[in-house]
Amino acid sequence: MSLTGIFPIDKWNFKSQSIFQHLPEEEYEMLCQNRQEQAFEKGELIFKEGGIPAGIYFIKHGKIKKYKADKDGKEQIIYVANTGEIIGYHAILGEDRYPDSAAALEDCVLDFVPKEDFLAALAQSPILTQRLLKALSHEFAVLSNTISVFAQRSVKERLAIALIVLREKYKDDHTSGAPVIINISRTDLASIVGTAKENVVRFLKEFKEAAIINTQGRKIEILDIRKLIEISNYDC
Amino acid sequence: MSLTGIFPIDKWNFKSQSIFQHLPEEEYEMLCQNRQEQAFEKGELIFKEGGIPAGIYFIKHGKIKKYKADKDGKEQIIYVANTGEIIGYHAILGEDRYPDSAAALEDCVLDFVPKEDFLAALAQSPILTQRLLKALSHEFAVLSNTISVFAQRSVKERLAIALIVLREKYKDDHTSGAPVIINISRTDLASIVGTAKENVVRFLKEFKEAAIINTQGRKIEILDIRKLIEISNYDC
DNA sequence: TAAAAAAATTGATTTTTATCAACGCAACAG
DNA sequence: CTGTTGCGTTGATAAAAATCAATTTTTTTA
Numbered sequence: 001m002s003l004t005g006i007f008p009i010d011k012w013n014f015k016s017q018s019i020f021q022h023l024p025e026e027e028y029e030m031l032c033q034n035r036q037e038q039a040f041e042k043g044e045l046i047f048k049e050g051g052i053p054a055g056i057y058f059i060k061h062g063k064i065k066k067y068k069a070d071k072d073g074k075e076q077i078i079y080v081a082n083t084g085e086i087i088g089y090h091a092i093l094g095e096d097r098y099p100d101s102a103a104a105l106e107d108c109v110l111d112f113v114p115k116e117d118f119l120a121a122l123a124q125s126p127i128l129t130q131r132l133l134k135a136l137s138h139e140f141a142v143l144s145n146t147i148s149v150f151a152q153r154s155v156k157e158r159l160a161i162a163l164i165v166l167r168e169k170y171k172d173d174h175t176s177g178a179p180v181i182i183n184i185s186r187t188d189l190a191s192i193v194g195t196a197k198e199n200v201v202r203f204l205k206e207f208k209e210a211a212i213i214n215t216q217g218r219k220i221e222i223l224d225i226r227k228l229i230e231i232s233n234y235d236c
Numbered sequence: 237m238s239l240t241g242i243f244p245i246d247k248w249n250f251k252s253q254s255i256f257q258h259l260p261e262e263e264y265e266m267l268c269q270n271r272q273e274q275a276f277e278k279g280e281l282i283f284k285e286g287g288i289p290a291g292i293y294f295i296k297h298g299k300i301k302k303y304k305a306d307k308d309g310k311e312q313i314i315y316v317a318n319t320g321e322i323i324g325y326h327a328i329l330g331e332d333r334y335p336d337s338a339a340a341l342e343d344c345v346l347d348f349v350p351k352e353d354f355l356a357a358l359a360q361s362p363i364l365t366q367r368l369l370k371a372l373s374h375e376f377a378v379l380s381n382t383i384s385v386f387a388q389r390s391v392k393e394r395l396a397i398a399l400i401v402l403r404e405k406y407k408d409d410h411t412s413g414a415p416v417i418i419n420i421s422r423t424d425l426a427s428i429v430g431t432a433k434e435n436v437v438r439f440l441k442e443f444k445e446a447a448i449i450n451t452q453g454r455k456i457e458i459l460d461i462r463k464l465i466e467i468s469n470y471d472c
Numbered sequence: 473t474a475a476a477a478a479a480a481t482t483g484a485t486t487t488t489t490a491t492c493a494a495c496g497c498a499a500c501a502g
Numbered sequence: 503c504t505g506t507t508g509c510g511t512t513g514a515t516a517a518a519a520a521t522c523a524a525t526t527t528t529t530t531t532a
Contacts, residue, residue, distance in 0.1 A: 068383075071471065076387045076388055078384070090376045090377065094376070099380050100377075100380050132369060134329060134331060136329075137325070137330030137372060138330045138332065140372065140375055140379065143376065144379065147382050150383060150386040150387055152310060152312055154489090156488095186509075186510060187510095195489075196489080196490055196491075198489095198510095201511055202511090202512085217497085217509090217510080423479080433479090433480080434480095434520080437480065437481055453527080
């Protein structure tokens with residue numbers, strides 16, 4: 001089931017996948033020179049808000065939550081990055097500390113590229129620069145979007161949007177023929193939606209009773225995405 | 237009264253002022269070649285979400301709200317841009333339509349730079365490119381911040397933050413010696429905070445009774461910024 | 473300057489969301 | 503296989519925020 005024409009999924013996903021694709025040999029070599037494969041277990045912290053960045057990470061496999069925690073430790077997930085995306089470049093380009101934290105939502109394999117190599121490649125490569133400018137500008141649109149949704153939409157609407165967006169991300173894993181299964185804790189889902197997990201549970205129950213989704217333990221399958229889009233009340 | 241050490245104002249302001257400052261002569265000339273001064277009256281639309289971008293705007297004087305409107309016309313203000321900042325570059329760099337609308341909060345004077353000149357200067361100027369990357373990365377941090385505040389903080393806390401941030405922006409206009417006056421409609425203030433204007437009015441009244449602010453009609457003067465910071469409950 | 477229009481304010485009420493407390497189920501370790 | 507522990511679920515209640523309706527104040531305009 002494609003979302004084309006019925007839901008603007010582009011407004012919810014970053015485009016960092018394309019940044020390293022089909023780069024000229026030389027630039028690609030520079031990035032690879034000292035790269036290091038790193039595995040992270042589910043739940044493991046990759047970097048922490050306020051930390052000094054040492055390099056960037058290319059996600060070879062797995063999903064990563066980018067979030068901010070307030071002083072009580074309550075997390076707000078800003079974005080879920082998926083296989084093929086890059087994380088950690090904002091702090092380096094902004095010449096600043098990490099603006100958010102990153103942790104593995106599932107077992108992950110990342111390629112770490114040291115700051116120096118990334119910046120050297122950048123200095124050499126107009127194409128890399130241009131792609132980053134484009135990616136960052138698109139991210140601005142995505143985050144603006146998120147802000148307006150948080151400020152104006154109800155928890156139920158936000159949950160519907162979160163489910164639609166997550167389904168796209170979990171498509172990657174599903175074996176063809178089998179249904180797409182969203183596999184995320186209620187707590188993390190609540191942190192995406194920006195509410196208490198009890199509210200998430202209650203609305204999921206409502207959706208299940210309306211045959212819009214099916215749940216089995218933590219696993220969620222979407223049965224009627226059109227209904228979800230309707231509930232999301234989002235059409236721009 | 238400086239906020240240094242007591243409130244992270246940097247996390248709330250973009251840094252696009254620095255982009256055009258002290259550029260090499262040649263690049264600066266390219267940008268100026270076809271620039272055109274344009275005046276906008278208070279309330280006037282500068283560009284509209286979804287529109288095709290023709291160029292960028294340098295704010296010579298005035299404040300501009302960047303916002304998204306939902307289908308009922310309800311506005312959410314994403315950011316208030318001030319004198320010296322640049323707007324409209326996201327759409328051009330992202331090779332996309334405008335992600336948000338821009339309208340004058342007061343009478344404004346802008347310099348319009350056509351897309352072609354901006355892109356030509358960019359292609360010639362590593363320094364301009366680097367500054368844009370830095371600015372956009374910082375904006376990411378600002379918007380992430382905004383998202384976590386919207387998702388986790390109460391209306392009262394958000395209003396306190398909005399007042400602190402707005403006071404900084406309105407500092408520019410005030411004659412030295414005179415107090416800083418925030419001059420914005422309740423409706424726009426509500427659109428910044430992400431609530432109904434009635435709520436804004438009620439909390440302002442509460443702040444006034446606690447001698448934290450003073451109001452005269454739409455005008456707001458901040459009397460006790462430390463109290464506001466305390467109320468904002470924001471310390472990261 | 474007076475009338476009209478727009479914006480701000482107030483109070484009452486409803487709806488939404490958060491919080492608290494308890495319970496059940498399922499994964500996991502000994 | 504069995505306690506333990508974490509996570510998901512449920513119900514009850516409190517708190518926060520939105521909405522509605524009406525009135526006052528401010529600003530604009532004729």
